[in-house]
Amino acid sequence: MANAASGMAVHDDCKLKFLELKKRNFRFITFKIQDQQVVVDKVGNPEESYEDFTASLPDNECRYAVYDFDFTTNENCQKSKIFFIAWAPDISKVRNKMVYASSKDRFKRELDGIQVELQATDPSEMSLDIVKARAL
Template sequence: MCGIVQANAASGMAVHDDCKLKFLELKAKRTYRYIVYKIEEKQKQVVVEKLGEPANGYEDFTASLPADECRYAVYDFDFVTEENCQKSRIFFIAWSPDTSRVRSKMIYASSKDRFKRELDGIQVELQATDPTEMGLDVFKSRVN
């Protein structure tokens, strides 16, 4: 699959077109529950690693994040307001476990803001170094 890749002057990291296209599908059509993005260091670009089906839940999402490698992810979180309205918020998660390589943490940290800007429509951002920092309770507290 060929896509136009734009280089990022700051970190030299490019963002594959597919990253934005899949995000737009999640945002506009709710085609996916979540998207996991990976930085391919050799190609110096961010690519889509995994797509979660709308029926996939939070457990599927957390299971798709590697225990000792950094990732970016987007999660479409459904919730019910106090007024009993069904709503959703799009979360951007910067997953950077303590056990991941220092070089990897640095690359993900330096590319994050630029990458996040490519995804127009992020409503909440979470930084997580272990699963408790992005538990369902954290999601719920951030939407209210």
């Protein structure tokens, strides 16, 4: 397990699953902090949609997530970008939000290949339109 500067460990499985996502074996991965370490929460199959991904996030708890977003550029080229999303709903507990916020940068550094970062406190801040705009 990697040791995080914030005191938060990162389970090795997080990096292994992320490498699989980069090979297109998964569409998304959500991570949660449990027992002072970041662990894999859920994984999404390659055929799952962005709506499936957003539905997998809890309404009242923070999560980190990575999403492999496929899109077509203005020049009609197929591309994909890996998004890192820090999900911190307004109704989650203050302590929960603080723990996730203080560990985010260290955890993100463990995942080599993140191209875009989003922070969201409600679903409208990570709508498909916002993701598309950030990808281009």
